[in-house]
Amino acid sequence: MADKILLIDGHSILNRAFYGLPPLTNGKGFHTNAIYGFITILLKTIEEEKPSYLTVAFDRSEPTFRHKMYKEYKGTRKPMPEELREQVPVMKEVLQAMGITVVEQAGLEADDIIGTLARRCSSADKEVVVLSGDKDLLQLATDTVKIKIPKTSKGQTTIEEYYAKDVKDKYQVTPSEFIDVKALMGDSSDNIPGLPGVGEKTATKIIATYQSIENAYAHRAEVKPPRASKMLDERYDLAVLSKELATINVTADFPFELEGAKLNNIFTEEAYVYFQDLQFKNLLPKFTVAPIVNDIAKKFRVITDEKEIQTALANLKNDCFGVAYQKDIGFAISDQGEAFAVPLNNPMTEMLLLPYFVQALSKPGKFCAFDVKKLLKFHGVPRDKSWFDVSLAAYLLNPLKNDYTFQDVAQEHLDLVIDEQDPELLLCYEAYTVSNAKEILRKKLKETQMDELYDTVEMPLVFTLEDMEEAGIKVDAITLKEYGDKLALGIEQLQAEIYAETGEEFNINSPKQMGEILFDKLGLPHGKKTKTGYSTAAGVLEKLAPEYPVVSKILEYRQLAKLKSTYADGLANYIGSDGRIHGTFNQTITATGRISSTEPNLQNIPIRMELGRLIRKVFIPEPGYTFVDADYSQIELRILAHYSGDEQLISAYKEAEDIHRLTAAKVFHVPFEEVTELQRRNAKAVNFGIVYGISAHGLSEDLSITRKEAQEYIENYFQTYPGIKKFLDGQVEKAKADGYVTTLFHRRRPVPELKSSNFNLRSFGERVAMNAPIQGTAADIMKIAMIQVNEAIKSAGLKSRLLLQVHDELLIEAYESEVEQVKEILHQHMERAVTLEVPLVIDIGIGHNWYEAK
DNA sequence: AATCTCACG
DNA sequence: ACGTACGTGAGATTA
Structure with a gap:
C-alpha cells in the first residue's frame, strides 16, 4: 500500500475546537480548550488513518494576497477572541514538541499550503488525507485525496469523509465545480462577494448544468432564473473575481521535504512537559517513555513495624514537619525532604495508629498540613503550636478555584507533577508537598501583601471554626418532626387542589411538566424561556398569580415542598447522637473571602417568610443557656x-x-x-x-x-x-x-x-x-471579630460558646449568668474589630430559640 | 452531571 | 442589540 500523508488545516481545527468546547484553563489562567480539542481530534485521526507522514499548516498573521483582496470589499475580518489568540502560538510549540512539522508561509493561506501539498504528494503516488473544519477544502478531493471534516451534533463529534465521488453525491457537483458554486453564491465569512441574489440552490443548479462559470457565461442568455441570468451578464467581473478568491492555489512555491514530515513517536519528553503545563491530565498516561526521572519517591518509606515507627518518630529533627492523614489509609510525616508513611492495615487499627500520629504531632516544632482543621478533630492533637495550613495559603493566592488539592499546589508552586497511584506513597507526597511548599507560599503571600491577613486572620480562624463545629447546635428533633408533618398535610391538600384545578395529575416538582400544563395545556401567557423550556421561576409565576388562582397554589406548594425537603427532613438527617447538628464551615470556597456552611448549610435557614421562619424555633440552647444573637447593622x-x-x-x-x-x-x-x-x-x-x-x-x-x-x-x-x-x-x-x-x-x-x-x-x-x-472587607471584619469574640469567651473562662456565623451575624449559646458579659464581649469585639470612618454597630437579640433571638 | 428552583446574607 | 443584579448550598428532576 502506498504511504499515506495526513495534512491538517491548523487554524480551522483550532477554531472548531475553541468554539466546540467550554472554556478550560490551566491553573495559571491560560486558556487551553482549543489546544485540548485539537490534540483530541489529532489523536483520533492518527488512530483512524495511521498515516506515515503528518503536516499541519497555519496561516501567517500577515495579510495574504487573498486577504488584501477582500479588504477592498468588506473591510477587516472579525478579530479573533483573546482567549483563542493566546492559544495559537502555544499550539504550534506543542506540535513542534511532538515532532510534528508545522508549515506556514508568508503570503500563503493554510488552504493554499494544503492544496499544494495535496497535489504534490498525490503526484508522488502517496495517499492523501486532509483534515479541516472548513468544507471549502472539498474542492481538493480526488480518488486518492480524502477530505475529513469533523461535525458536531448533539454533543457527539463525527467525522465526515469525502472522496471526489462523495462530494458529487452530496453536493451534485464535482470538487472542481464546487469552486464555481461557492464563487456564485458567495461566502460572507470568507468575504467572497458572489453574485447578488444567487444562493446555494441557484448556484448548484447553474453549475450542475453548465459545469463552470465561464461556460454559464457563454450560455448566459439561457441561464435560469432570469435574475441569475441578468446578474451573470451585468456582473460577470464579480463572478470572475469571486472564483479567483474561492480557488485554492495548488501550485504554490515553497520548500517542503517529505522526509521531514515523517511521523514518529509524538509522545516525546518535550511534549510531556507541555501537557503537564497545560494540565491535560487524562492524556499523560499515553506517554510510555519515562519522561522525567522522578527521584523524590526514592526518599519515601512505608513503615509497618511498630519498633520502626518508634525509631522513625524519635529520629525526627525539630524544625518543620509536613503531616498528612487520610481516613482508612494512614498518616505520613515529611522531614527535610524525606517522608515516611504509616499505613492502616491488619493488625494496625486506627486505635493503635492514632496515638503514634498524636505522638508525632506533640513533638516540639512547626507543622504544615493541607487541612489543619481536619487534623484538629483527632483527640489529643495539640492546637497551641505553630501550624501552617497550605490550603489556606493557596486559597488566598487564588480564591477562584473550585477545589484545592495538594497535587495542584505541588504543580503550581513547586513545579512538581504528582502522578502516583499507590495511596501510601501518595500520602508521603502530600506530607512532602506541604512541608516544601511552606516557604514559597510564605514568600508569595508576602509579595502580595497577604502575609498579615494569613497570620492574623485566616490561620487563627481555623481554630475558631473548629471550636464552632465541635460545639454544634442543639435541635429539638420532636418539634422538627411535628413541623415536617404539618407541612406534609398542607402539601397533600394543595396537591389535590392543583390536580383538580388543572384537570391532570402531574409532578408539580418538575418544571418541565409544570410548564407544559400551564403554558401548553392551559394556555397561560409565558414569560421568559430557559434553554430547556418555559421558565416557571417564582418571579414569572408571581406575575400570573393574581389572575390565575391555581398559580398561587403552585407557589404555595413550592414553598411548603422546599421547607419540608430541605429543612424539615434535611436537617433531621444531621442531628447527631448528642442531639446537636455539627455542620462544617468551609474556609476555601468563596471568591470574596466569606466562609461557607455545608452538611448542612446553616447559613440559609429561612427567615424572610413567617412559615419558614418558624423552623428557627427548633434551634435551641442547652438547659441553663440562652441564645444571644448579634448582627452587624448595614455593615x-x-x-x-x-x-x-x-x-x-x-x-x-x-x-x-x-x-x-x-x-x-x-x-x-x-x-x-x-x-x-x-x-x-x-x-x-x-x-x-x-x-x-x-x-x-x-x-x-x-x-x-x-x-x-x-x-x-x-x-x-x-x-x-x-x-x-x-x-x-x-x-x-x-x-x-x-x-x-x-x-x-x-x-x-x-x-x-x-x-x-x-x-x-x-x-x-x-x-x-x-x-x-x-x-x-465585611467578611474580613467578621472573621477578625469571630476570632476575638471566641478568644475573649475562652480566656474569661466562660461556659458560653460561639455556635454559628451567618455572614453578618454571630449566634452564641450563653450560660444564663454570663449573658451580660457575653453581650459586652460582642459589643467590644464586633464593633471595634476595625476602626473605620464610620462607627460599626451591632444589634443584639436574646431568646430561648433562634426565632426569638433574631 | 447538568439544570432549575429557592433558601440565606 | 445585547441580558444580569453580588456571594453561597441543597434537593428534585432529567438527560
Whole structure:
C-alpha cells in the first residue's frame, strides 16, 4: 500500500475546537480548550488513518494576497477572541514538541499550503488525507485525496469523509465545480462577494448544468432564473473575481521535504512537559517513555513495624514537619525532604495508629498540613503550636478555584507533577508537598501583601471554626418532626387542589411538566424561556398569580415542598447522637473571602417568610443557656461610606440617621420628613444595588420599574454621592489595570472576566470589581471579630460558646449568668474589630430559640 | 452531571 | 442589540 500523508488545516481545527468546547484553563489562567480539542481530534485521526507522514499548516498573521483582496470589499475580518489568540502560538510549540512539522508561509493561506501539498504528494503516488473544519477544502478531493471534516451534533463529534465521488453525491457537483458554486453564491465569512441574489440552490443548479462559470457565461442568455441570468451578464467581473478568491492555489512555491514530515513517536519528553503545563491530565498516561526521572519517591518509606515507627518518630529533627492523614489509609510525616508513611492495615487499627500520629504531632516544632482543621478533630492533637495550613495559603493566592488539592499546589508552586497511584506513597507526597511548599507560599503571600491577613486572620480562624463545629447546635428533633408533618398535610391538600384545578395529575416538582400544563395545556401567557423550556421561576409565576388562582397554589406548594425537603427532613438527617447538628464551615470556597456552611448549610435557614421562619424555633440552647444573637447593622453600606469618603454619608452614620430615608430624600428631591414608605423602600433597593455593582436592568427588575426610571434613580444617586461613584469607577479601573481588586486587609479577588471579548462577561467583571472589595472587607471584619469574640469567651473562662456565623451575624449559646458579659464581649469585639470612618454597630437579640433571638 | 428552583446574607 | 443584579448550598428532576 502506498504511504499515506495526513495534512491538517491548523487554524480551522483550532477554531472548531475553541468554539466546540467550554472554556478550560490551566491553573495559571491560560486558556487551553482549543489546544485540548485539537490534540483530541489529532489523536483520533492518527488512530483512524495511521498515516506515515503528518503536516499541519497555519496561516501567517500577515495579510495574504487573498486577504488584501477582500479588504477592498468588506473591510477587516472579525478579530479573533483573546482567549483563542493566546492559544495559537502555544499550539504550534506543542506540535513542534511532538515532532510534528508545522508549515506556514508568508503570503500563503493554510488552504493554499494544503492544496499544494495535496497535489504534490498525490503526484508522488502517496495517499492523501486532509483534515479541516472548513468544507471549502472539498474542492481538493480526488480518488486518492480524502477530505475529513469533523461535525458536531448533539454533543457527539463525527467525522465526515469525502472522496471526489462523495462530494458529487452530496453536493451534485464535482470538487472542481464546487469552486464555481461557492464563487456564485458567495461566502460572507470568507468575504467572497458572489453574485447578488444567487444562493446555494441557484448556484448548484447553474453549475450542475453548465459545469463552470465561464461556460454559464457563454450560455448566459439561457441561464435560469432570469435574475441569475441578468446578474451573470451585468456582473460577470464579480463572478470572475469571486472564483479567483474561492480557488485554492495548488501550485504554490515553497520548500517542503517529505522526509521531514515523517511521523514518529509524538509522545516525546518535550511534549510531556507541555501537557503537564497545560494540565491535560487524562492524556499523560499515553506517554510510555519515562519522561522525567522522578527521584523524590526514592526518599519515601512505608513503615509497618511498630519498633520502626518508634525509631522513625524519635529520629525526627525539630524544625518543620509536613503531616498528612487520610481516613482508612494512614498518616505520613515529611522531614527535610524525606517522608515516611504509616499505613492502616491488619493488625494496625486506627486505635493503635492514632496515638503514634498524636505522638508525632506533640513533638516540639512547626507543622504544615493541607487541612489543619481536619487534623484538629483527632483527640489529643495539640492546637497551641505553630501550624501552617497550605490550603489556606493557596486559597488566598487564588480564591477562584473550585477545589484545592495538594497535587495542584505541588504543580503550581513547586513545579512538581504528582502522578502516583499507590495511596501510601501518595500520602508521603502530600506530607512532602506541604512541608516544601511552606516557604514559597510564605514568600508569595508576602509579595502580595497577604502575609498579615494569613497570620492574623485566616490561620487563627481555623481554630475558631473548629471550636464552632465541635460545639454544634442543639435541635429539638420532636418539634422538627411535628413541623415536617404539618407541612406534609398542607402539601397533600394543595396537591389535590392543583390536580383538580388543572384537570391532570402531574409532578408539580418538575418544571418541565409544570410548564407544559400551564403554558401548553392551559394556555397561560409565558414569560421568559430557559434553554430547556418555559421558565416557571417564582418571579414569572408571581406575575400570573393574581389572575390565575391555581398559580398561587403552585407557589404555595413550592414553598411548603422546599421547607419540608430541605429543612424539615434535611436537617433531621444531621442531628447527631448528642442531639446537636455539627455542620462544617468551609474556609476555601468563596471568591470574596466569606466562609461557607455545608452538611448542612446553616447559613440559609429561612427567615424572610413567617412559615419558614418558624423552623428557627427548633434551634435551641442547652438547659441553663440562652441564645444571644448579634448582627452587624448595614455593615456593607458602612464600608462603602468609609471607602467613598462621602461627608454626608459619614456624618449620617455618625449621627445614627436612617440612611435609606436620607438616600430617598436626596434621590427623590423631597424633604427628609416627607419621604414616603415607597420612596424609602426604593432607596433601600438602590443602596443594595450599589453594593452589588449596580445595573439599570437589575434594579428595574427588582423594583418592577422601567429601565429608564431605574437609570434615573442611579444617576440621581451618583449625583447625590459623587464619592461613591468615584470609588466604584476606581475599583473597575484598578481591576482592569492590575487584574484584581483588594479588600481593606489586602485580600485579593482576581477579575479575569474583564479581559473577555464577551460583553456580558465583561459587564459581570465590572460588577464583581465593585462588589468584591465591599463584600470581602465585611467578611474580613467578621472573621477578625469571630476570632476575638471566641478568644475573649475562652480566656474569661466562660461556659458560653460561639455556635454559628451567618455572614453578618454571630449566634452564641450563653450560660444564663454570663449573658451580660457575653453581650459586652460582642459589643467590644464586633464593633471595634476595625476602626473605620464610620462607627460599626451591632444589634443584639436574646431568646430561648433562634426565632426569638433574631 | 447538568439544570432549575429557592433558601440565606 | 445585547441580558444580569453580588456571594453561597441543597434537593428534585432529567438527560
